[in-house]
Amino acid sequence: MGLDAIKAGKRNESGIGLVVKALSERFGTRLQTGEAMRAQHAHTTTYIPAQLPDAVVFPENAADVQAIVALASEHKVPLIAFGTGSSLEGHINAPHGGISIDMGRMNRVIEVNASDFDCTVEPGITREELNIYLRDTGLFFPIDPGANASIGGMASTRASGTNAVRYGTMKDNVLALTAVTAGGKEIRTAHRARKSSTGYDLTRLFVGAEGTLGIITSITLKLQGIPETIAGGVCSFPTTADACNAVILTIQSGIPVARIELLDETQIRASNAYSGLSLPQQPTLFVEFHGNPETVALQSRQFAEIVAEYGGSAFRSTANLEERNQLWKARHNAYWAQKSLMPGAAIISTDVCVPISQLADCVEATREDIRVHGLLAPIVGHAGDGNFHVGLLFDDKDPADIARAEAFVARLNDRALSMDGTCTGEHGIGQGKMPFLENELGDALDLMRQIKRGLDPDNIFNPGKIFAM
């Protein structure tokens, strides 16, 4: 975290002035400098203070992006790609000022190759928009980070979410992309073959690069057939450890669960109140199975046996769409439910991920830490991946409370690292996790810096993120 370390950097005033003027000439009203618009493009679901860009530009195609990048390259002015602003670690802040590139108007589906289970989209389309578009094809894009994020943003943070335990993360689901790189050239990282050994994996390099290597202009995605049967359910456990152990055994048994989400009793209390559920106030798993009627029934039966083994409530699986929607809507609104526990409080959504065998230990030790320090901090998790989020509520006006929160986050990240885990399973580094990345990968960060210097020698793409140069 290190809230106080996130300071505004040196600004290139004259360069910014020139670029804003030139963009204004080219883009007219598609270049905005009003404070409300700029504030909106630095405001995210985060505890990190907003740092406003100098202007916001709305490209409509790759040629627009090339013109923006060429100008910014010439004058060494920062460019920050903006999707929907749902990232959590200050990714879209402008610590050195510069231009926010709002990709919202580049939201077309370029092509769908249904017979190859792939599609190519512009980065500004959101995952919900894409899935509505795909509905008639019998295919869907499975990655679901909760928020209705843009595909470009999801690629850039290597997002995952509830379905990742079955379908993988953005790393596994981006086949190729195009991006405008320093100077303004547009490059293509790959074509549509399912696999390729063409030298360095540039696709995977841009996935997770948080907009620091170029501006993505199109993305080719793998799609999945909509399952014949989707069924899911809920079950409560005596303790969080029991719930975690049920998850561990489910994964180790190779049950191809599509979603398996942990909510501790504090989260259930929050979600009951916020989302109108009436679940027992106990550690709970939300589960979903995808397949045909037979395989889904088999998976449900196997899972129910595991639940019983750990003293869980009778597991009932339902294919009822309304029931399922209510459940997953509540899961997606977990963050807002957390907020409602302490109106006005700030919230840090932590993001550790550990090997599955360590999940129960890591969650239990974290709950003990929360208890000992008297914190209000519900837990939700993509438990099947070993990934969980603590929603730590704190008063961001109170230095003592900030310090307490920072110390908790540091202990949590150290704990995950000591278990061979990571400080971020899916949210990315942004500004908030820079010191933790340093702890986690040490000298490997030098390689990231060397790559950044090679591809973006003037440091114009989202400077001040991931690592200090």
Add this chain to the structure above:
Amino acid sequence: MGLDAIKAGKRNESGIGLVVKALSERFGTRLQTGEAMRAQHAHTTTYIPAQLPDAVVFPENAADVQAIVALASEHKVPLIAFGTGSSLEGHINAPHGGISIDMGRMNRVIEVNASDFDCTVEPGITREELNIYLRDTGLFFPIDPGANASIGGMASTRASGTNAVRYGTMKDNVLALTAVTAGGKEIRTAHRARKSSTGYDLTRLFVGAEGTLGIITSITLKLQGIPETIAGGVCSFPTTADACNAVILTIQSGIPVARIELLDETQIRASNAYSGLSLPQQPTLFVEFHGNPETVALQSRQFAEIVAEYGGSAFRSTANLEERNQLWKARHNAYWAQKSLMPGAAIISTDVCVPISQLADCVEATREDIRVHGLLAPIVGHAGDGNFHVGLLFDDKDPADIARAEAFVARLNDRALSMDGTCTGEHGIGQGKMPFLENELGDALDLMRQIKRGLDPDNIFNPGKIFAM
């Protein structure tokens, strides 16, 4: 291809002399300069002429590798990592001379975390050695490129093979790795969490980098549970197009086939003779299913229906280990069977991969090309991935035959590219595919060069591979 373009580069004679002397002092008999040993380390399963290193060194641990790299960095001398020498595109040639690092003595299993389905190994272990080691754990490492390659070599070429249709490629199965980078520092790209969003994906950058960014010293791999039931079988088709269309429909139907391999009638003729099979001399699929008895039976039944739809022979699936082993041994020996069709001939194993919907068209057009030009060129393919290999037999002493072979390969790669495919699904670029990579990715190669310059400023790691600097 461009056989004549693969020339020896400029050699740093004095540097090489100094490094060989210093290595000899440190490593004693673990530094070898005899011609037979050097020739063995440049000799691979390839048509590309051998270019010998000046010496071969045998490190036994990461500290040895660090010492080698530090010396080579100081004197700007090329280092070529060597696994088992089964690569196909001249990856281990030494066009600028230098030191071959034989990783064969770094072949330990460092740890197995059975409860997390992962293990960490040294790069010199082969996939067969690893699977023998793992046998008692109930787990296995699924990637199987045919040859008993080293895990380090498989990572470095982003290998895949017969099982990739079900389990993915090395890109999907390496969780983390350590590598010694320029100057001699050892870095770690990630830890053991199943997913992570820690900045640039350095793991995926080293996977497929063909040893050009550093020397891998350990690899953490995902493992799979050994399936309860493995069953497989063979079926023949009237035409290659029928066989391909059966594959396409199998994939599009979402049948989770574990292996689905195409062998055309020329390959069947070769394999019948070489491997003692007695299959009908027709286009044939080798298929395997993994699961429990019920799911495997279901998959076999669904597949048999598709086979019938395309006029294939009655499909019979067997779990008999001996029958299966004979089949897959024959598949693995396809290359040697091809060679036996024309003793003394050289062979080019092409490697295009196209979107699955294009497979039948691409194979058919290629067979027509073979026919029109009167070539001897059996086809085998990881058809489920859209990846197939033409084993083109030619006389590498006859300039006209070389030219004919080169023209065929160029047409094939152009054909795949025109279908949104790639010139290499799994073999990598090495020296042999450099011009085709240029065609395929154009300006994106500049990014690869920028990365290479950043991480290996003196170009000591496997110079002359993937792209010209």
